[in-house]
Amino acid sequence: xxxxxxxxxxxxxxxxxxxxxxxTPVQSRSTETVRAIKxxxxxxxxxxxxxxxxxxxxxxxxxxxxxxxxxxxxxxxALLHAVLKEHLSFIAAAMERACAASRGSSVEQMAxxxxxxxxDAKLRSARESVALYAAAQSGDAQTILTGVRKxxxxxxxxxxxxxxxxxxxxxxxxVLVCYTAIAGTxxxxxxxxxxxxxxxxxxxxxxxxxxxxxxxxxxxxDTANQQIxxxxxxxxxxxxxx
Amino acid sequence: xxxxxxxxxxxxxxxxxxxxxxxTPVQSRSTETVRAIKxxxxxxxxxxxxxxxxxxxxxxxxxxxxxxxxxxxxxxxALLHAVLKEHLSFIAAAMERACAASRGSSVEQMAxxxxxxxxDAKLRSARESVALYAAAQSGDAQTILTGVRKxxxxxxxxxxxxxxxxxxxxxxxxVLVCYTAIAGTxxxxxxxxxxxxxxxxxxxxxxxxxxxxxxxxxxxxDTANQQIxxxxxxxxxxxxxx
DNA sequence: ACCTGAACACCGTTCAAGT
DNA sequence: ACCTGAACACCGTTCAAGT
Numbered sequence: 001x002x003x004x005x006x007x008x009x010x011x012x013x014x015x016x017x018x019x020x021x022x023x024t025p026v027q028s029r030s031t032e033t034v035r036a037i038k039x040x041x042x043x044x045x046x047x048x049x050x051x052x053x054x055x056x057x058x059x060x061x062x063x064x065x066x067x068x069x070x071x072x073x074x075x076x077x078a079l080l081h082a083v084l085k086e087h088l089s090f091i092a093a094a095m096e097r098a099c100a101a102s103r104g105s106s107v108e109q110m111a112x113x114x115x116x117x118x119x120d121a122k123l124r125s126a127r128e129s130v131a132l133y134a135a136a137q138s139g140d141a142q143t144i145l146t147g148v149r150k151x152x153x154x155x156x157x158x159x160x161x162x163x164x165x166x167x168x169x170x171x172x173x174x175v176l177v178c179y180t181a182i183a184g185t186x187x188x189x190x191x192x193x194x195x196x197x198x199x200x201x202x203x204x205x206x207x208x209x210x211x212x213x214x215x216x217x218x219x220x221x222d223t224a225n226q227q228i229x230x231x232x233x234x235x236x237x238x239x240x241x242x
Numbered sequence: 243x244x245x246x247x248x249x250x251x252x253x254x255x256x257x258x259x260x261x262x263x264x265x266t267p268v269q270s271r272s273t274e275t276v277r278a279i280k281x282x283x284x285x286x287x288x289x290x291x292x293x294x295x296x297x298x299x300x301x302x303x304x305x306x307x308x309x310x311x312x313x314x315x316x317x318x319x320a321l322l323h324a325v326l327k328e329h330l331s332f333i334a335a336a337m338e339r340a341c342a343a344s345r346g347s348s349v350e351q352m353a354x355x356x357x358x359x360x361x362d363a364k365l366r367s368a369r370e371s372v373a374l375y376a377a378a379q380s381g382d383a384q385t386i387l388t389g390v391r392k393x394x395x396x397x398x399x400x401x402x403x404x405x406x407x408x409x410x411x412x413x414x415x416x417v418l419v420c421y422t423a424i425a426g427t428x429x430x431x432x433x434x435x436x437x438x439x440x441x442x443x444x445x446x447x448x449x450x451x452x453x454x455x456x457x458x459x460x461x462x463x464d465t466a467n468q469q470i471x472x473x474x475x476x477x478x479x480x481x482x483x484x
Numbered sequence: 485a486c487c488t489g490a491a492c493a494c495c496g497t498t499c500a501a502g503t
Numbered sequence: 504a505c506c507t508g509a510a511c512a513c514c515g516t517t518c519a520a521g522t
Binding site for chain 2: 049050051134137138142145146149170173174176177178180181182183184185186187188189191192193198201202205206208209212213216217
Binding site: 296297298308309312316317318 | 513514515516517518
């Protein structure tokens, strides 16, 4: 009942959760500190889960004091979000590469390549992924998720537009549903702690699912149509995109 | 530093989270209390989200003291789980009804009916669903989710076995993947706060997805085969199942 | 049989004091 | 420019005391 009214207000309307470090490290020792904090976060996350993750524990594991942690992240959520963002960026980058590499391929080929790219990127850090999703419930996390989704779906849409001999009446929706289905399925499967046999089966079936959905969602346009082959996509794609 | 060691241990290894009320209400006033608490939980959940849900707030909203709340639920998670379970049971029941009603139909018809049943059940309490999923991260929540998944997939498998003229080489996996895809997609869509237009599009596309996947995952057996028509499924189904 | 609410421990966050 | 850690407020949970 001393510092009451102000601090009370502050706790009811807490500071906006920022994703960026509140302070940008300028000296090399602080760059190292930030790196240590992020790494410690992942470790604690994997060992104890979000439920038991405390800022003190993270700081301790990183070998710094809590105060230091709060110098770079305005709050616990911001810390988790930073780590989440890095994880998702990894996936997004893998997808962009796969999309670029598949330009001009057949729809079936695209579906296959891209689906496997996503699943394998996800599986490469499966446990981390699960732990992070559990931390991704706040409104701010949605902003990150939306951004990454946008980045990935854009890459997919651009790729599908280069598919020879077909037209998608509503590429945006098709892509969004298809991507969401794959991402959502993987999330459920990983969260449920599925056996590796089930994961393998899911991997197989999701490829079929993507193929089936994409081939159903497009219209074949006849081969003589001027829409295709303004130049030879299959060849330029094979050589021109990394 | 007075009650130290014991209470310290207790907080490091907290009591198992139970889903059931720790005490079963026997007098009518307490039955009413439990009802009020559950209802208050949903209200607070919808108004403030899990992040801001406190046991005190729930108790206050329910018109009881915190102590009373803890008489029926061993901890906050147990309370959330109880509400989650009721929500999911509603979905599961809807699915069981849809599966029973579709026995003996064509695979396409089954896919359509069952997919729409799920989506519409989910949409009927969409906001509650999102709020609850955010609360469903603890290990105990997984037990509930697994149970419900089992219940739903069993119903689906039994239904698919009655599809005339086809055989599924691995029904279990097919069903699990297909169901997970639909559930996961809806979860992502709802959590992302999608527009009703996108929800409608997703609804449409998911039906196609389910049809596509199920028809791809089965083998047609020829009509003369003795596998089908040990009796006429189509007719018995129409009359015999509610 | 059921309810109450002050009291305790833990955790997120801050800030005055250090190098 | 960066770090420290005691101090504060809030929240989950308990338990002695009530009806």
